[in-house]
Amino acid sequence: MINILIAIAILGIISALFGALLGYASVKYHVQGDPIVEQLDALLPQTQCGQCGYPGCKPYAEAVANGELINKCAPGGEDTIKKIADLMGVEVQPLDESHEQDSSSNGPKVAFIIEADCIGCTKCIQACPVDAIMGAAKQMHTVIADECTGCDLCVAPCPVDCIEMREIPETPQSWQWDLNKIAIKQLT
């Protein structure tokens, strides 16, 4: 009988010691939040455009961390998808068709205001997530092309439909080889 009590006591002491060690470790190595979400959020373009179906970039980052598809960010394009794929350790997926800005072309685009038609309503300025539209009430607006991310959120609010998305002409700096378009087949 006394042997069994000793056995129980010894096992209890060992467990208590280990429990204390783990308790100390969990305080010492406590992880604040989920660092992966922060890293994903930093990769996203921060346009808060909502084209992915989430209310902003941070919520989409959280969703990706929980296993959402990584190919829903239209402003980020292939480049962002590749970076997210590297971070998450998954395969690169092509940009989701339904979230693509224009199915006829994959090139990056910027908004362009047809200035002759602009009535100066400032509605597009309020819609722009990156403050790339310059102008004042009853004055003609214009888009700062370098700041524009091509999220096309300003197109819908315009009452006179004077905003259109124009493709950025290709320059030697923005040229991409696009080698994947050449189909490579393994011959057996």
Add this chain to the structure above:
Amino acid sequence: MTDYILLLIGTVLVNNFVLVQFLGLCPFMGVSSKTETAIGMSFATTFVMTLASLLSYLITTYLLVPLNLEYLTTMSFILVIAVVVQFTEMVVHKTSSNLYRLLGIFLPLITTNCAVLGVALLNLRLQHNFLESIIYGFGAAAGFSLVLIMFSAMREKLANADVPSPFKGAAIAMITAGLMSLAFMGFSGLVKL
């Protein structure tokens, strides 16, 4: 000194835990599809195995044997392993959240890796002393890491190979493991213990 080196080589190559003693096959098949994950898993397992064999030696020698409680070894070893794994999981989560996510469920599953419990029990059966226990634990983990990383490298190459469709996936991996095991059998007789 020579004895310790021979013990280390013997554990890594001759009595390899995975390919000769067939312990720890679950992570061997489970985390070997990518080399990066395999390397992370190797480090985690090495840490756990070495620490677990050390702690279990201390507990048997200084607690269980003096009190005639040898029948509690398995139970207390499992306790030790669970604690070390939990500790490793916390450290990995803190230091490399990327690796933590890549390893996923396999990290807590080191607890049920039979190689870890196998090392602790074999230490007891072979009546190793303190230093021998640590070397045996480390050697077992080094052997495990060696074959795991080699196997994952082979599987990465195999992913591009033109494998006949009935053999695709797990089947060819099993065959590869079998051939590796055959190759490791060639080491028997290298070291006599």
